[in-house]
Amino acid sequence: MKMILAMVRKELIDAARDKRSVMAGLYYAMGTPLIMCGLFMVLIGQLSSPEDLNINIKNANNAPDLVRYLSNNGINHADDEQANKITLTISDDYAANMAKAKPAEVLLVADNSDEKIQKSIRRLERQLQAYSAEMGSLRLIARGINPGITQPIKINVEDKATADSKGGMILGIAIFTMMYSVFISGMNLAIDTSAGERERNSLALLLSHPMSTRQLVLGKIIAVTCFALLGLILILLVSKVAYPFVPWQEIGFTVNISQDFMGLMFLVGIPVALMAATLQLYVSFMAKTFKEAQSYLTMVLFVPLALSMAASYNIAPEILQWLPVSGQQQALMDFIKGREIPMMQLIVSSVTTLIIAVALAAGLEKSLKSEKVVFGL
């Protein structure tokens, strides 16, 4: 045990000496939430319809009541470039047709593929329909009919979404970035301590010490895991601070990184970090050079990340709930949406994660007994 601790200490000191490359991983943990929040702030501004929506209304004189109605609902006429993206033309015979209860036509011209104005188009359509429905009702009243009859069905909707779950999509992405940080934060250290150590020719030296290969492997795994968890803690703290600054309420929900969530995320992150560390060490040792290790790792890491990514969308197939990484990701998302945590799935995926970690560690131990690996032949 003592030996392992000494080993861990050695690795960490090593890591601390090469600040640049190791910190690169941790920068990810600190930078991602900030960049995401900045991005969301911009997106929210772009995607929501402005409170005062300016559009170009042509022939406004043909339908003054309609124009005032729209204006009371924040839709006004303007003649600048932005406003011209949506034009509403009132037909010349609008008033004449209206007077005879014939359809009075208005023409709405806009580019529906322009995401920036999609919401505004919907909003304008909604208001036009509301106005039309109102006039329809008044016409019925004028004929002695209760307009209530035009709505034979009253649709009552009870949405099971909670305030937290409405932000689920965003939180899914947030959890994904956290999972990602577990993998990224320790990666450089993993390469450095394996392929790097070998390249510096210090691996053989290390092995010549009176310690078992297992102790050496465990020491390295623990060191890398520590780094991965450090990255996780950092990203949790930064997220906790950064996310509340985004004006989520403008799109109708709130994103709250609670302490409970942080605790759970950390616990769930431990087996994942162990697996990430062993996986990275294993792959790095298999590679012949530092650079090669970097390329391989990038490819290998794609697998767990793809799992995590897939799980953050609701379309994910059922099976993902039981797999490592994606299983934990789904459980975390359920937790944050206020649903019951699928314990069975969480346990199975976590145990699978650990089994993979142990298997890789065993493989690592075995491979380090081979000279081929130790000397990179």
Place this chain on the structure above:
Amino acid sequence: MINRKFVNTTSISRLRALGLCQSATRASRWVAVAVAILLANHSVADTADTLVAAPAKTTTCYLDGLDEQFQCGKISVPENPKQPDGKQIDIHFAILPAIKNTHPDEALLAIAGGPGQSAIENAAGFDRMLTKVRQQRDILLIDQRGTGQSNILSCDDGDLNALNINEDDLDMLAITEECLAGIDADVTQYGSNIALKDFEAVREFLGYTKLHLYGISYGSRMAQLYMRHYPEALATVTLDGVVPMQQSVVAIGSSIERGLNVLWRDCKSNPECQQQFPDLVDEYNKVDQQLADAPISQKVRDPQTDEPSDFLLTRSKFTGAIRMAMYMPNLRALIPHAVNQAAQGNYQPILGIYSLTANSTGIAMGMHASVVCGEDIHRITEQMRKDAKESYISGSMLDGLEKTCEAWPTKQEDDSFSNPIDSDIPTLLLSGELDPATPPNWGALAQEKLTKSKHFIAPYATHGVAYQSCGNDLIAQLVDQGSLKEIDGQCLQKDVRRSFYLNANTVEALPIASTDTDIKTDTTAPANTAEDKE
């Protein structure tokens, strides 16, 4: 808008009379809303009831017209505060949680009108109107005792709204006594001051240190009482459609007359309306007089079921329908056409308006009577009574109320109840120029001793300014800033008036009379211009 509740005009107008009611709906959407509201059932509340066993202060619930999850709860209070161990009643409340709760120790308490409307049943309207406030603060709705789910004092008035009823034949005393017999409560305990204690108890129960108030119509009286008795619990106050403490709501008659005159004036000053209906006032008086002589009986199709029915158009139904239509800007726009048609013997528009406004059950008539009989009716002076008799609407209303109150056990509030509120809490007062219930001068009256207050008159709003204009933005600003300094009310001046209906189809200028024979207008004079100056 209005009223969901229109209190109705029929007989009940006597009983329900006041009609200060507001509805929680936004005029512009009234179709959807009126329909939804008028047909609304009360499924809502029951959900909450069954769930309340848990020790938590609130439980998840759904409210009518909204699909989100809200928090509902109730507290038990003694029906009679002087007998704390006596009968207990439940006061129900609902919280519309803030989207992003930056001020967890504050909430905006929205108080419904009537008297007798349920705040919780009107949640959808409050939610829409107070969207901006809700971004950062909880909205608290409390069913005042005697309304909604809080031991409602309601009267079964089902057949009083029948199409063929003659309101003059109704015996208000008997109806009131029958209603009373069906109520299991000490009705003297349902006045505003006692109900206020419940509000304060709910606030303490939920742990809010400061409340922002929004009181609409009669709710503005509750808000003023809150300022009088618990000023330390308040951050800001908004009074909308203000009933000043000095004013008896029963004196609403002159407000109705004023509302009508404003309507005649608006039509006269509008070229299209003036051209189409040049003799509007005469026509109104003609119909009114005709009905005063004798009601008109007609075979009609029921507006809702299409069954053949007898429609007895009485003076009460006619004036009542017009009165209720004045609450909603869009329905108000139909009045000139409806009056014009009635003068020509076509009563369908009046029937349509009557049908829409009569059959609503939004007001708990028992609670209404407890409030009005204890706080308002005794403030009517001889002079006021004389004035009221001048007009049919106010005269018959006062008449009905006096009979109701004769039978209704009450505990009269003393004179100090009528003192103006003396307060330095930042207070925003909103009045609608077109309001047929609480005219702008009532707002000015309420402002008398409010040292930090601003009173804005929205030129194109009726009753419930915040629902019909940018008034709700002003509220959000007041709540956010905690002071009135930067609020100038300029946005209320924006021209958002609704054009009058010129025939049964359109609000836009009629085309120059053509050879079209299918126009069959109800018009007496062809419009000769397509230009709209409005």
